[in-house]
Structure formats: C-alpha cells, structure tokens
Amino acid sequence: MDKKQLLLNAALKLFVEYGFHGTPTSLIAKEAGVANGTLFHYFKTKDELIVALYVDIKSRMSAHVFENARGHATFKETVKEQYLASLYWALDNQLQFRFVEQFKNSPYLAQIAPQEMEASLKPFYDMLHKGIKDKIIKPHPVDMLFTLISSQTYGINQYLIAQNLPKAKQHQVISESFEMLWAMIT
Amino acid sequence: MDKKQLLLNAALKLFVEYGFHGTPTSLIAKEAGVANGTLFHYFKTKDELIVALYVDIKSRMSAHVFENARGHATFKETVKEQYLASLYWALDNQLQFRFVEQFKNSPYLAQIAPQEMEASLKPFYDMLHKGIKDKIIKPHPVDMLFTLISSQTYGINQYLIAQNLPKAKQHQVISESFEMLWAMIT
DNA sequence: TTTACGACTGACTGAACAGTCGGCAAATGT
DNA sequence: ACATTTGCCGACTGTTCAGTCAGTCGTAAA
Numbered sequence: 001m002d003k004k005q006l007l008l009n010a011a012l013k014l015f016v017e018y019g020f021h022g023t024p025t026s027l028i029a030k031e032a033g034v035a036n037g038t039l040f041h042y043f044k045t046k047d048e049l050i051v052a053l054y055v056d057i058k059s060r061m062s063a064h065v066f067e068n069a070r071g072h073a074t075f076k077e078t079v080k081e082q083y084l085a086s087l088y089w090a091l092d093n094q095l096q097f098r099f100v101e102q103f104k105n106s107p108y109l110a111q112i113a114p115q116e117m118e119a120s121l122k123p124f125y126d127m128l129h130k131g132i133k134d135k136i137i138k139p140h141p142v143d144m145l146f147t148l149i150s151s152q153t154y155g156i157n158q159y160l161i162a163q164n165l166p167k168a169k170q171h172q173v174i175s176e177s178f179e180m181l182w183a184m185i186t
Numbered sequence: 187m188d189k190k191q192l193l194l195n196a197a198l199k200l201f202v203e204y205g206f207h208g209t210p211t212s213l214i215a216k217e218a219g220v221a222n223g224t225l226f227h228y229f230k231t232k233d234e235l236i237v238a239l240y241v242d243i244k245s246r247m248s249a250h251v252f253e254n255a256r257g258h259a260t261f262k263e264t265v266k267e268q269y270l271a272s273l274y275w276a277l278d279n280q281l282q283f284r285f286v287e288q289f290k291n292s293p294y295l296a297q298i299a300p301q302e303m304e305a306s307l308k309p310f311y312d313m314l315h316k317g318i319k320d321k322i323i324k325p326h327p328v329d330m331l332f333t334l335i336s337s338q339t340y341g342i343n344q345y346l347i348a349q350n351l352p353k354a355k356q357h358q359v360i361s362e363s364f365e366m367l368w369a370m371i372t
Numbered sequence: 373t374t375t376a377c378g379a380c381t382g383a384c385t386g387a388a389c390a391g392t393c394g395g396c397a398a399a400t401g402t
Numbered sequence: 403a404c405a406t407t408t409g410c411c412g413a414c415t416g417t418t419c420a421g422t423c424a425g426t427c428g429t430a431a432a
Contacts, residue, residue: 003380019293021207024419035381040421102291105284107205138366144345144359148366151341152334159333173330180324180334184370189410210389221411226391374432381426385419392415400407 004042006032008053016098020050020106051111054103057096062120064089075136076182078127083153083178090157091170097157121146137185145185152181190228192218194239202284206236206292237297240289243282248306250275261322262368264313269339269364276343277356283343307332323371331371338367 010031014023025046029036043049068088069081090097103109128145131137137145156177160170196217200209211232215222229235254274255267276283289295314331317323323331342363346356 017293019207021205022293025421026419036383036420037381037422038379041378041380044421046420098291105288105291107203107208140362140366143348144342144363147341147345148338148363151337151344154341155333155337156330158337159330162329176326177330177334180326180370184366211391212389215412222390223392223412224410227410230391232390376431377429379427379429381424383423385422387419387421389418390416393413394411396409396411398407398409400405402403402405 003032003034003038006034007039007042007049008056011049011053012057012095012099015050015053015102016095019102020108025049047108047111050103050108054100054108054112057100058120061086061089061093061096061100066123075131075134079131079182080178082124082127083149083181084174086153087157087160087174090153091160094161101154140185148184149181152177189218189220189224192220193225193228193235194242197235197239198243198281198285201236201239201288202281205288206294211235233294233297236289236294240286240294240298243279243286244306247272247275247279247282247286252309261317261320265317265368266364268310268313269335269367270360272339273343273346273360276339277346280347287340326371334370335367338363 007028011023011028014028014031017023025039026036028049029039032039039049043052065082065085068085069078072078072081124146125142128137128142132139132142156174160173163173165173193214197209197214200214200217203209211225212222214235215225218225225235229238251268251271254271255264258264258267310332311328314323314328318325318328342360346359349359351359
C-alpha cells in the first residue's frame, strides 16, 4: 500500500475524531506509520492534505453513486436508485461522510473552485430538469429541489447512524423515506 | 455593553470566518477590544468559550422560535409558524446559524450533555406525537420526522443564503417549501 | 563500478499560541 | 478612613506544532 494512501487514511480517521486543528501532522504521520517529513513530501502543507482528502473522498463517492444508479426503466426508479446508492455509501463510509460534513462547514470549503462544484452537480441537475419537462416533478427551481433532496439524504443518514437499527429495518426506513421524498417533489 | 458579551460577539464572527482553531484567543480579545487576560477571566479555557457560545446561541434561538410560534388555531398553522420562525431567525442570524452548524460537526458537540439536548427537543417531539395521535401526520417515528423537518429547514436556509433573493421572493420560497414539507409528512 | 536520482527519514527550529500572574484602579463594605 | 474585593490588564512563558533540511538507502541507468 503506498504511503500517500496510508497518510490519507490516517488523516481521515484522526480528523473525524479530533477535528482538523486538533490533529497535529506528527500524529497523522505516526498513525500512518511513516516519518514526519514524508507527509510533507506528498503534501506541501497541512491545508493541501485536507483539501486533497476531500477531493479524494468526493470522487470515490461520485463514482459509487454513478456505478450503482445508471439507467433504470422509469424516472422514479432512477431517482430512487441514486437516493439508495447515496445512503448506502454513507452508511458504509461513515468516517468519510462525517469528514465531508466537517469540511463543508469549515473555511476550507472556500478552497474548492466553484466550477468544480458545478461540474459534479450537473448530472443531477440535468436529471431533475428532465423530470420537470416530463411533468413528473413539480416545476420548482432545480437547485432548490437538489438542496431538498440532499438535505433529506443527509438527515436520514444522521437518523440511521443515531438509531443503529438492524439491516432489514434500515432498508425499510430508507425505502419509506424515499416515498416521503417522492411525495414532496411530485 | 459588558465585556463578556463583547467577547462572545467577537468570537462568533471570527470562528465563522477562520474556524475554531484558526482563531487565536489573542485575536478574539483584540476584536472585542479587551485585554488578552480578560478572556480568561470570563472563560477558564478556550474550549469553555466555544461551548458557552454555543449554549448562548441555542438559547436565543429557542427563545425566538418559542415566542413567535405559540398556540395557533390549527395544527398545521402551529407547525408552519415554527418552521417560519426557525427560518427567519436563521436568515437574520446567519453567523449564528453557521457557527451552530460548524459546532455540530465538530468534536466539541460531545461536550454537550445528552439530557440537555433531549430537554430542548421535548416540546417538538410532543407536538409531533399529538399530530400523529390526531391522525394528521403519518405514523412515523417522531425522531425520524424531527430529523426530516430540521434537515429540510437547514437545506432551505442554505438555499436562501446561496440565492440571495429579494425579501418577497424569499417568503414565497419559504411558504412553498413548507407546503412540500407538509405534503411529505401527511 | 560508478554515478545519479528520488523516495523517505527524523532531529531540529522558529513562530504561534493558550493560559498565567502580579498588579492596578475603582467599587463596595466596615 | 481604611480594608477588601472585583474587574481588568498585558507582559510573559512553556509548550506545541507546521514545516525544513541535511542526509540515508535502494534502485537503475551509464
């Protein structure tokens, strides 16, 4: 396993536990099992490490959602598959999810270029536009719809983590909450 | 104006801009226009200041929602008033809102006693229970319903801040989004 | 065999920071 | 009038940390 990845893994774990500034680079290096200087060999500064970690996680998340939710028979099924894929990813990657939330509520977010954000959102916006054009979804602004959908995903994830239900029950909550979501936007 | 409040105000502004650990106590004191040591006269440690700020903001927020949303004719109106009061408070107190979000996604949250949380949630849970008993709201677990409502509030607030719409348009978005929320839970 | 290279090391440093402390001045009590 | 407390000050300190740098080691090209 290469040391860059070891450093990212260690950083993820420690950042979630102690926060960005509560985690010294020395501890990250120690946890990764590499020398102090190696961290700065791969990342020029601590900030660069934090941003790199965010970008890394985001790309993995997008890849997962994209793979598990392409082309379904009906529009509703397509949306549902994306909702499910997002939630299952979040459940299986809680550290990553919590890191992303911490990052989004931190001043580091400003270091992500706006066009990069937009690019990653585009597929979802296009999908929502199609749903409106076909009169399946209510004609609200797509960015408002997107905000509602993602905040609900976030909320249900929080709920599932707090409750710690068995797998079957989890699936039921996710399904039910999707129907509620669907009722909201149609 | 007392120095304790000056310190809390300064801390709020700086924490939102630079993050908890990106803000040295010396800068907080400077911004508040008091001496360095005065900060430690009122708050034993920096952590205590952070937690105190959270508690202070939370109590002001609850007070505002409580004052603006008591006893309305119908159940729906009561819920709506609370939703509106929360959103208008968030719009008028964006620094506070962002601080709270940052706090919730940080390790400091662990320093808030669970029973304190529960106590502040109790009135909302009771209200939701009543709605279910009267068969107005779908019989979902109340904490799930609460999560959905608060994450939607959070989401719409994010949306409103990002869009920066005129007041009238803002009100329209808030109203519409409430109807969507209502469609979801009934 | 020699040279060159680049990944990696870890002791080190300068700066920044949280928190201390001795003291001052004004208010409050006696 | 004096004593005591309280609110406040800001220079100071011990520690911690991000980032540096001189150098090691294995590999691979010359």
